[in-house]
Structures are given as C-alpha cells and as structure tokens.
Amino acid sequence: MLDEAALKKLILEHCARVNAGDVEGLLRLYSPRVRFEDPVGAGAQTGHEALRAHATGAVTSNAVEIPGHAVAAQDGRHAAVPVVATMDYLPLGPVLTRHGVLPAPADPARQRMRFRFLMVIRAGDDGLIEEMKAYWGASDVSLSGTE
Template identity: 50%
Template sequence: MPEEVTSKQLAVEHCRRVNTGDPEAVLKLYAPAVRFEDPVGSGERIGLGALRSHVRNAIECRVNEVPDEPVGSPTGRYAAVEVTSTMNYLPNGPFIARTGVIAPPSNPETARIEIVCVMVIQVGADGLIEDMRSYWGPSDVRVLEDS
C-alpha cells in the first residue's frame, strides 16, 4: 500500500503537471483503468483515453491549478486537496453557462472562470492514481471579467 505522504504528493503533483501544459506528463500519474468524475455527478469516465481528452480540454482552456495543503487517510490510499482552478471562459464557458451554473460574461474572449473544488484521489499498490473525483457545485464557480 502507498504511504500517506505519497498519496498527498500525487495530488499536488497532478496540479503541477496540469500547469505545465503536457497532458502526457499528467497521464503518467494514473493507472490504465483509471476512474474519474469531474465534477462528481456528471458521470464516471474510465480509462486513460477518456482522461487524456479531459486533460487536453482543460489545457486548451489555459487552466492554472493552485492546490492547498493536501490531507491524507489512515490507510495511505486516499488524499484530498482543495484546488483553485482558473481557466479561459472559452471554449468551455458557454456550455457551463447553458447549464445555469454561471451567467455569460460581457466579454467572453477575455473572461476567465474560477472553480474551487476538492479533488479526492485513490492510489493503488503500484503508486498510480486509480480513482479521481472532483467535487464542486454552482456556488464554487465564478466568472472573472477583464482577467
């Protein structure tokens, strides 16, 4: 089983690698049959192919993830971390706005979105992330105008 410190480091490393803009570097942290849901309630997706698409989409939006201090679990297999993500409103913002989570900004080309979430990971015996869940809801999202 992984140690608590390892799981906590993996949660923060996920954010660091997302910020580099290299989806393949992010994927190296994950097991081939990874399960993930972002946000929780949107439907579980499985496998590196699905995760690759999700990460590429985030990187296309110029996402920047800032993790807080992670917390672990007694078994060492789980870690949770609050993450503040900012990204360009385009191209995904209009979809989010259609769901009613945010109102469209006055200038979509320059606006950014901020999402505060809690990311929870589960790490396997091989040291790779087997499961990732991102918890956020409408009150955790806001549009940043003129960013």
C-alpha cells in the first residue's frame, strides 16, 4: 500500500508523463496487467500494448493535461484528480464528431479540443497503477475557445 503523498504523486506523474510526451515513462507507472477505461462506458482495455496505443494517440495529438488538486483515499490504493486536457482535433477528433460529441470544425488542422474529466486510479502493492478510469461525457468536451 502507498501513503497518501505517494498516491497523489503517482496520479500527478501520469499527467506529467503525458505532458512530456513520454509514453514509455507513462507505461512504467502502470502494471503490465493494467485495466483502463477512457471514458468510462466506452469499454475497458487491458495491458501495456493497449495503453501504449491509447497514450500514443494522446501524445500524437499534442495533449496537455492540467491537473487540479489530487486526493487520495485512506485505503492506500485509490487516488483521484480533476483534469482539464487540451489536444489537437486531428487525428482523434473526427471519431468524436462521428459520434455526435463535437461539431466538425471549420479548420480541423488548427483546432484543439478541451476535455474536463476526473481520473481515478487504483495502485497495487508494488506501487504500480493496476486500474485507471477517466470519467467524462459529451458535455465535458468542447472545441477549444467555443465554450
């Protein structure tokens, strides 16, 4: 089990690795058996390869994650943090447009998206993240500057 400070550091390090574009460093925070769901309701994925593909999509989109105040549970396993993330509309935005989450922007190559979400993690005894869930819905996503 981790103490509260270590849990908070772990969840914030996730954001730091995304911001640095460090996919391999991000994977080192996670158990090889990680289960993650981003967003919750889209279906869970498991393992480093699935997480690598997911994180590479974010990094390729120039994602920037601005975390709020992290909180840790008293169980030594869970932490949560609100995050505001921005990323380029391309290459992932058209999927959201096809699903009716975002309108098609006039200039997709220059547009960014904004996501407001809550990230929750569960760490294992080894201090690695075993589970990550990102809670966000259609009302939490917008084209940057159109809110």
